[in-house]
Amino acid sequence: MLDQVQLNTKECFFGFARNASAQALRSLLLCVSVCLGACGGASVITLEAGAGSETQVLDMGSVPQGTTTSALASDWWRGAFMQIYVRAYQDSDGDGKGDLKGLIQRLDYLQGLGVQGLWLLPITESSDRDHGYAVKNYRSIEADYGTLADFDLLLSEAHKRGMGVILDFVINHSSNQHPLFLNSASSSKNTQRNYFVWQNPKPAGWQVYGQDPWYASNWANGFYFAGFSPTMPDFNLRSSEVETFHHDNLRFWLNKGVDGFRFDAVGNLVENGPSAWEVQAENHVVMSKVRQTIQQYSQRFMVCEAPANSNAFAQADSCGSAFAFDLSGSVVGAAKGDAAAIQKLADYYKTRSANLAPFVSNHDRFAGDRLWNQVQGNLAQYKLAAASYLLLPGTPFIYYGEEIGMASASTLSGDAALRTPMSWTTDAKGFSTATPFRSLSANVSSQNVAQQLSDSTSLYQHYKQLLALRNSHTALRSGTYEAAWALQKTMGFQRVAGTEKIMVLFNYDTQGSTLNVTNLTPGDAWAPLMGATATATVSSAGVLQLNLPAQSLAVFKKN
Ligand SMILES: [Ca+2]
Ligand SMILES: [Ca+2]
The missing domain is CATH 2.60.40.1180 (Golgi alpha-mannosidase II)
Structure with missing residues (x-):
């Protein structure tokens, strides 16, 4: 369908976001041109810079189903996952930023711990150049992280060690620098206008997470919906073209042998009005179709982020699996000896899907601080919390560094404090030969891999023992x-x-x-x-x- 894309040749536009950053201002100068037939398969959108200094090429070709077999054991996804922020995990080339080659160097460490799956925060090209959720190209690798060839090597090296790799797929929104959005914003008559959610005049009465989610296009041709940030416009998930676009992108990675996906913000897919913008029934339909596409391939795993109603998204007519956001507080409360939390913890899986994936913290502040900060460094409580969630039903997710008690950074605030370079050694040298892109965890000198590998009483050894127990007993896995x-x-x-x-x-x-x-x-x-x-x-x-x-x-x- 998208190989029939038609755009107005050399159609210039005048910007799209009212928070004009330097990068946004530069893109105001972009003009849109079209490749019809002449640019290799007629399946490519090109944006050319007015000054001739910038060219973006986006592969929009349809992706048929390819090889569907898997290199992994049939129940690989019942083992524990490690959630990894590639930028913060291991730098291999001395630029202070983690990358795919660095992660490959650490696969032996992860295998030694007993991890059987990796969830990578977005690794595709993004305009934020940080967390990666502002995706610019769904079929690319972020330049800081390496190349598609590096990713292929990561996959094969992970598979050799019995580990699956799932990618973070951002289905609700893209970057406002994504060529599709640039085209959509260029004119109300643009053929890709409908890929995003536009209204004119501006709808009244909306508040999403405390913000008015409608943003002006500077060309005065409407207002676009962006539930999280003006730099991340929401896709129009009622559009069959958008659905096809996403399913083609999913098959692009599945055909490479990717073992599944973590889907971002699935409670926010379709909006029905100012008081009906979260967890709408249509969201389950969108995710059910995604699940059907993924199930065409053997032994793939998917898990969804839906804090507002995790159990509904864990059902078979939706994602089939979702993070247990409403369990984490009980795990930590129980570890602290709170009797009410202990009761809630014991009761949780009596009435909910066994496909709810337990965890205690992740990359987002709203899900809680790092476990070390939540228990204020109390090692007995820390070990109880770990055992409480790693032995429950559901596929458990460990946040990188949790297994050694990494704290958040004392010098940073917000999400950044949770996304610090991995504490391999007592200083930054284990992560990079250069100055890291971000401050280190507050407790790097006392809680790090180098010290814990050889200490039989360490947190690392506790996690390793629990994962070995889980990995070797079907009753604990499934x-x-x-x-x-x-x-x-x-x-x-x-x-x-x-x-x-x-x-x-x-x-x-x-x-x-x-x-x-x-x-x-x-x-x-x-x-x-x-x-x-x-x-x-x-x-x-x-x-x-x-x-x-x-x-x-x-x-x-x-x-
Ligand atoms: Ca690097
Ligand atoms: Ca949405």
Whole structure:
């Protein structure tokens, strides 16, 4: 469909955003031209700079389904993921910014930890040149990160280690520098006008996250909708052309062998009015179609970001999996010994999808500070929080550096403080030979990989032990959630797969507790896997009595 694109030749336009940055001002000078047939397959949009100094070429060709096989084990996605901000992970070429070659150098570390999946924050070319959510080209690699060839190598090296790679796909919006938006903003008659959401006159009464989401185009030809930032205009997801565009882009990566996607902001896809702009029914339809496209390929995994209604997006007629945003607070609260949080934690998966993916923090401030800051460096609480979410149903997501207790940066505020260079060593040298692009974590000198690898009591070793436990037991990877209970500051549950039964018990109290687990089969013997040394036998009354030390957990497997 898009290879029939038609634009007005040399159609100049006069800008689109009222917050005219230097970059936006430069783009005011851009003129739009068209490639029809003459530019290789008639599937390319070209924007040419008026001064002849800038050219953007965007591949818009349709992408048919290619190879659908997978290099990975069928249940690879049941293992824990590491969420990685490539810019902050490992610099390989001495420019102070992380890149794909740097990440490849660290795959052995991730494999050693027991991680089986990587979620990469957007790695496509962006106009923000930072977090990457202002996408300029969905089929490219951010220049700071490397090339498509580097990405192919990353994929093959990850697959060799049994790890899948999922990409962050920004479906709701693009950059205001994206050629499609530049064309859309150029004229109300432009054939790509409908790719974005335009109104004229400006609609009244809207507030999205406290902001009026309608922005003027300087050419006075309408107002565009942008729910997050004027630099990130929302796509018109009612348009079949936009849908086709996204599905072609998804197949571009799937055909390369990408193992799936994390979808950004799926609660914000379609708007129906000033009081109906979040979690609309149409969003589930959009994501269901996306899921169908991805399911044409073997063993792919997708997970959605939908804080406002995670459970609805985790259903099979939507994304099929979503982050458990409403669980994180209970995990941290339980670790701190809050009895109400412990009860909520025990009850969570009784009534919700087992495809809700647990985590304790991520790259966004609204989801919480880094775990280290949330528990103020209390290592006992930190270890309890980690065990609480890594042994639950759902595919767990670890935020990079969480496994070593990285703190946020004391010298930064907002999201940037959560997105600091990885603390490989006591200083910046483990990350880069140059000055890093951003300040380091506040506790880099005391919490870093170099020190923790050889310390048997470290957080790193705790995470490694938990992931090894999860990786080696089907019941913990994919088993059902059974017999959950909470009493004061203690909690327990079972994970069951076929004949494999695993019991997980927590004492979140700061003093030792005696646990009486009831309704078990008399005479059954439970062998210790973690946190205990002796086999526990169920009494003739069906009770397992155990003493758990302060702030500890014990894991058993039924013989
Ligand atoms: Ca670099
Ligand atoms: Ca939207």
